[in-house]
Amino acid sequence: MTDVNALLADFAEKEASPPVRGYWSSVANRLRYDYVTLFFLAVILLIVLISVFAPLLAPFDPTKSSMAYRMKPVGFRNFVLGTDELGRDMLSRLLWGGRTSLLMGLVPVALATFIGGILGVLAGFLGGWVNTAIMRTMDIFYAFPSVLLAVAISGTLGGGTKNGMVALTLVFIPSLCRVAESATTQVRGLDFVEAARASGASTLSIVQHHILGNVLGPVFIFASSLISVSILLGSGLSFLGLGVEPPTPDWGLMLSTLRSAIYVQPLVCALPGVAIFITSLSFNLVSDGLRQAMDVKA
Amino acid sequence: MWYYAARRVLMSIPIALGVSVICYALVLLAPGDPIQSLLPPDASPEDIVYLKKLYGFDKPIPIQYLLWLQRALSGDLGISLQTNRPVIVEVFSALSNTFVISVGAVLLAFTLAFILGTLAAYHLGKPTDRAVTAAAVVGVSIPNYWLGIVLVIIFAVKLGVLPATGMGSQGSAHFSIFEWAQLKYAVLPILTMALVPLGIIMRTTRSAVAEVLNNDFVQMLRAKGLGPLAILRHAVRNALPQVLTVMGLQLGYLVGGSILVETIFTWPGTGFLMSKAILTRDVPLLQGSILVLAMTFVTINLVVDLLQTAVDPRIKRA
Numbered sequence: 001m002t003d004v005n006a007l008l009a010d011f012a013e014k015e016a017s018p019p020v021r022g023y024w025s026s027v028a029n030r031l032r033y034d035y036v037t038l039f040f041l042a043v044i045l046l047i048v049l050i051s052v053f054a055p056l057l058a059p060f061d062p063t064k065s066s067m068a069y070r071m072k073p074v075g076f077r078n079f080v081l082g083t084d085e086l087g088r089d090m091l092s093r094l095l096w097g098g099r100t101s102l103l104m105g106l107v108p109v110a111l112a113t114f115i116g117g118i119l120g121v122l123a124g125f126l127g128g129w130v131n132t133a134i135m136r137t138m139d140i141f142y143a144f145p146s147v148l149l150a151v152a153i154s155g156t157l158g159g160g161t162k163n164g165m166v167a168l169t170l171v172f173i174p175s176l177c178r179v180a181e182s183a184t185t186q187v188r189g190l191d192f193v194e195a196a197r198a199s200g201a202s203t204l205s206i207v208q209h210h211i212l213g214n215v216l217g218p219v220f221i222f223a224s225s226l227i228s229v230s231i232l233l234g235s236g237l238s239f240l241g242l243g244v245e246p247p248t249p250d251w252g253l254m255l256s257t258l259r260s261a262i263y264v265q266p267l268v269c270a271l272p273g274v275a276i277f278i279t280s281l282s283f284n285l286v287s288d289g290l291r292q293a294m295d296v297k298a
Numbered sequence: 299m300w301y302y303a304a305r306r307v308l309m310s311i312p313i314a315l316g317v318s319v320i321c322y323a324l325v326l327l328a329p330g331d332p333i334q335s336l337l338p339p340d341a342s343p344e345d346i347v348y349l350k351k352l353y354g355f356d357k358p359i360p361i362q363y364l365l366w367l368q369r370a371l372s373g374d375l376g377i378s379l380q381t382n383r384p385v386i387v388e389v390f391s392a393l394s395n396t397f398v399i400s401v402g403a404v405l406l407a408f409t410l411a412f413i414l415g416t417l418a419a420y421h422l423g424k425p426t427d428r429a430v431t432a433a434a435v436v437g438v439s440i441p442n443y444w445l446g447i448v449l450v451i452i453f454a455v456k457l458g459v460l461p462a463t464g465m466g467s468q469g470s471a472h473f474s475i476f477e478w479a480q481l482k483y484a485v486l487p488i489l490t491m492a493l494v495p496l497g498i499i500m501r502t503t504r505s506a507v508a509e510v511l512n513n514d515f516v517q518m519l520r521a522k523g524l525g526p527l528a529i530l531r532h533a534v535r536n537a538l539p540q541v542l543t544v545m546g547l548q549l550g551y552l553v554g555g556s557i558l559v560e561t562i563f564t565w566p567g568t569g570f571l572m573s574k575a576i577l578t579r580d581v582p583l584l585q586g587s588i589l590v591l592a593m594t595f596v597t598i599n600l601v602v603d604l605l606q607t608a609v610d611p612r613i614k615r616a
Binding site for chain 1: 312313314316317319320321324325327328435436438439440441443444445447448450451455456550551553554555557558561562572573575576577581584588591592595596599
């Protein structure tokens with residue numbers, strides 16, 4: 001008897017509730033069938049691994065120059081991808097160069113997400129004059145095209161990786177702040193925030209439990225779309241002589257120093273750009289895929 | 299509408315003031331004594347005293363800023379350390395060159411992107427759409443400074459049909475877009491610059507046209523028996539204002555962000571001027587170029603906003 005009852009109960013339960021998926025598991029499910037995003041996610045992982053293990057993978061010292069082997073073509077003796085204008089091995093430099101390019105892509109976006117996110121949530125949640133003060137200041141930075149602002153800041157601060165990162169962080173803060181502010185303002189007016197306040201929740205706990213959960217999604221998606229911009233801008237700064245300093249191997253800097261040699265070895269000169277392109281394309285496509293899977297409106 | 303226009307113009311004044319504050323602050327940000335960065339290294343003591351007085355460095359910073367602003371408003375942005383010519387003259391003679399390639403690039407990008415984007419929206423989800431979407435992603439992911447180098451390798455080094463750099467022997471004073479001998483110098487810079495706006499405008503057109511095609515009235519048009527071209531005409535008319543806005547913004551980004559493309563092609567525009575100023579640490583020239591470019595960007599945004607209100611009867615702003 002009990003057996004049948006248990007079976008019945010089990011059956012009823014199955015009938016009543018079809019498998020319910022949580023938000024994250026449905027996001028994961030959508031991603032599982034998005035082969036393009038998965039493929040480029042793998043590419044990003046590969047690039048990260050290559051950058052981390054560059055010292056082990058690189059066949060030569062990336063900064064060791066040799067006058068005898070300058071500007072050799074692809075496949076010359078042991079130099080699989082040729083050599084640059086100072087006779088340094090291109091493959092080794094490309095492997096090492098991923099480090100600075102990834103740093104230039106990730107660090108400014110991470111810093112700007114943190115600072116811009118806090119400013120945006122503050123502006124959106126407090127409203128009033130705080131909102132006006134923060135958002136109008138951001139409007140002023142918005143009045144600069146991003147390339148111009150990055151060049152202006154790092155141009156006056158002087159070159160170097162650190163100054164380049166500071167410049168890029170400042171470029172990204174305003175847009176991230178806007179995304180965080182508009183998401184916060186939307187959530188703030190909803191009933192459950194009102195209810196939380198009525199039941200005596202403190203400001204901090206409202207922000208922590210009710211606001212952040214709804215703001216982080218859009219902010220992270222937007223931040224992920226900035227990584228590719230940051231890589232392109234960072235390499236661009238190095239290309240202009242404002243980012244990474246020689247002899248550190250960096251893709252943007254390599255493009256710039258090899259530019260004088262396009263008549264000698266055009267293929268070798270184009271290689272660093274291919275690396276930048278693949279990296280930025282991968283981040284762009286993964287960001288698009290995540291946006292779709294997480295169903296966030298841009 | 300006039301009320302809105304007046305309000306929008308007034309609203310851009312505080313923004314312009316804020317921009318000028320940032321441009322002024324850049325000199326303070328520069329490492330070392332600002333006097334040092336304004337003067338050539340071999341300046342005489344009298345020069346230093348003169349300049350200190352001229353810039354009012356003995357006064358508090360807010361006063362210094364106001365004095366600077368007053369001079370900037372009257373068109374005095376200082377003297378370039380390298381050429382000894384007024385900064386304002388240098389910047390404005392370069393600005394027209396930047397406009398030549400930026401406007402060319404935006405028009406090229408718009409024409410291509412609008413056709414391709416509309417096609418993609420009409421064939422939503424089909425191979426055409428996939429191809430256009432992929433091309434758009436590639437367009438925004440390619441480093442355009444690299445594309446410029448590749449184009450030079452192909453068209454100047456390998457084929458030898460287009461000049462690699464510069465603006466021709468005549469220089470910017472005699473530049474004319476109607477003479478091939480002059481225009482050919484602008485072809486590669488324009489192609490390189492057009493890539494990013496191409497990707498962005500394609501995306502915007504695709505989503506805007508697709509949104510219109512989703513409307514009930516399109517169903518109605520189909521039911522009436524209209525062909526694809528007639529339906530697209532309706533869709534395009536509705537999507538155009540949104541696309542034109544994005545196009546205007548892109549023009550602003552190109553004018554302000556021309557430094558990379560102009561550096562590759564040594565195109566004598568504002569971007570090239572800036573990269574020269576950075577290399578020679580010519581702070582007055584750098585500051586002046588940034589100020590003029592940022593103000594141009596603010597103005598372009600303002601004009602785009604006003605035009606959109608004028609063009610699109612659906613926007614009734616009070």
